Amino acid sequence: MKYMLLIHQGDAPTPRSPEAWATLSEDEQKAVYADYQAINQTPGVTPGLGLDAPETATTVRVQDGKTLTTDGPFVELKEAVGGYLLFEADDLDAAIELAARIPAARLGGAIEVRPIVEW
């Protein structure tokens, strides 16, 4: 069973905003890097590609055959997906346990666990 874990940074400090990132102690910063590394090395995990900040997103719609673009993500900036990974697991409990280890989950963000449909 495969799950997509969508990482929402929410209020979690990330290195992208140096001011917020500086609110974490050096140890906490190290722990964030170490935790992400450990997660990426967990058996069953396929790390996602790095997404740039939600501010760099462009949202595209097509109305009456015309392509319309708007600046920013489809949802609010704060609710935008910040990253993702794939996880092959036995069941939802295993996916929830992995999600809980992702630093964003404890720093003010949230992880959405979505089952992948197998055809």
Next chain:
Amino acid sequence: MVTILDQVFRDQWGRVLAALIGFLGDFDLAEEAAQEAFAIAAERWPHDGTPADPGAWLVTTARNRAIDRIRRDRTLAAKTSMLQVQDPVEGMVSATPFLDERLELIFTCCHPALAVDAQVALVLRTLGGLTTVEIAHAFLVPEPTMAQRLVRAKRKIKAARIPFRVPPEHLLPARLVAVLAVVYLIFNEGYSAPPARGELVPEALMLGRALAELMPDEPEVRGLLAMMMLLDARREARFRDDEIVLLADQDRALWDAAQIAEGRAVLNRALALGGHDPYVVQAAIASLHADEPRDWPQIAALYSELAQLTGSPVVELSRAVAVAEALGPQQGLEIVDRLALDDYHYLHSTRAELLRRLGRSVEARDAYRRALALVHDDAERRLLERRLAELGTASGQVR
């Protein structure tokens, strides 16, 4: 015969369905097969007699039906013309013992990835055998809403692969809390608003008994069961002609003495297992309330313990009532007046009663009116109106 079948249905539905879900891994298929098996039983048992082990008979029959269905669907999918519809192998039904997988089922239904209202509905449908219509009525929800809630929950269990198992050790404590909360919620829905929704109480008791049987060493499980038994033992005395009868005014002869004794035995077992959780404390309070005369200082002390465990101002309000009985209305009122529960009608009705006892009729009347403005339940409203009217007569003033 119908009643024996009804009894078997009530006793066996949860067990049979749990065994089938465990075997088939599919809620819908299991439900269909179980229903079919019960229908076959209704047809055959009156002639052939009830099997020695009705549960095993039902599981085996349902299993064969389900296997047959799966085979048929596969055959159809393979577009084979040699559709072999075998006669189900009822002749081969043996009384093989089957595993009791109700615990796996209840933990699956109460998985935190499901919304609480969906958990409640699933538990009542799968373990209680209530129909969607019955559950909808019990929770005052339109039938299509309840049906959709169940469909969505079952679909999520399947699609997201919520495991069918008793959670491992490190997850168990938190998950058990969720299970007990669902059972308590079902009990409370039925207990707080009978007689209309009273049918939920036996369901909650059935679930509590099953949990106590399946997890004999968990003090919280016993605590919850004891609490439900002791509260429900007063059911016949709590209402007279649909009007609420307060605990102090209840006819003790109407209390279920056997159930009180049983509830106390369960409570003692919980205490022996080292239980000191909110359910055990509430059971102990309910047990003390069944004594005559009541030990108010002890009841107040237990409410104090419960308030510390839960941090709930509603519990503080109950403590205030016990303190008023133990020490006097003034002491009770002092606690009430410290509580931030201005929108809670029980706060105002309690204040009103304490003020009445202190002879402060004008303030008491205001407090009753405040409570009346906040109350929703009709029986509660009539009780408050009676109290307010009595106050008028007692103090010799009419309006």
